[in-house]
Amino acid sequence: MSAATRVLVCDDQALIRTGFATIIDAQPDMEIVGECGDGQAAVDLARRLDPDVVVMDVRMPVLDGIQATRRLAGAGVQHPVKVLVVTTFNLDEYVYEALRAGASGFLLKDAPPAQLLHGIRTVATGAALLAPEVTRQLVGRYAARIRPTGGGPDDLPLAPRELEVLKLIATGLSNSEIAAELVISQETVKTYVSRILTKLDLRDRVQAVVYAYRNGIVA
Incomplete structure (x- = not known):
């Protein structure tokens, strides 16, 4: 039996963070290794706990999710961590920057639990998660x-x-x-x-x- 995918959840909204962690930890092939509420804590915990995937919010205090992603998965990082960014449509201008920063993909916060779990499994394998319908709307909107x-x-x-x-x-x-x-x-x-x-x-x-x-x- 293969080892469980180790996941770190970072979101400044406690309810969302707890919800994600509960859903993830209930899976036989996943385990939560940590939770935090700001980007700097995500960077510190990821470096200490070495998770397989970090589920990262965008807007957070201390250090936002984009900067945190860049420090964990950006160009020049010696041991990059796979980051799955979660966002909402009213934050779509940040999605492109998150992908540039090194994120392996993104999901919308209102996605059903099954999509979150699929996203984590996909990113954990080294593949990218980029929903076609979201790609067309978000990246296309900011093409110019x-x-x-x-x-x-x-x-x-x-x-x-x-x-x-x-x-x-x-x-x-x-x-x-x-x-x-x-x-x-x-x-x-x-x-x-x-x-x-x-x-x-x-x-x-x-x-x-x-x-x-x-x-x-x-x-």
Whole structure:
């Protein structure tokens, strides 16, 4: 039997924090190793307890969830921790920044318990969690703001088909949806995704989405 996924929950609202912890700890394949109410405490506890996944709120005192995520999973962190950000639609402007900071994915706070548990399991395996419908609404809404000047699709070290797959990833399509769109197998899609991540030195498809918008690959 494999070891349980160790989870740290960080949210400044005690009711939400306790609710998450109760749901998570009731799972036979998960255990709560800690709870806290601000980002600095999350950083300190994560470094001390070494959880598999940190469930992180965005707006918190002392240190917000974005800064905490950057310290735990950002570029240059020697032993990055997988962070699952929880947010609400009225905080959507922060989601992109959280993903840039190194988060492995995000969920909405009003998501049902099953989605929270699925999100934790997904992130724990090293995969990314980026709900297609949320991707289209949130990242797309801020595309003009986050795209830098210079560069573009022609400057990327990608074959035409790989660029096509990257565009579809950025619009929020899953592997099965991309396979249907391009009339290829899901295994072929997985191969393309792997090549894209390797060529662009990206960790997962969350970073691929951010990269695509930053480089003007999608409008």
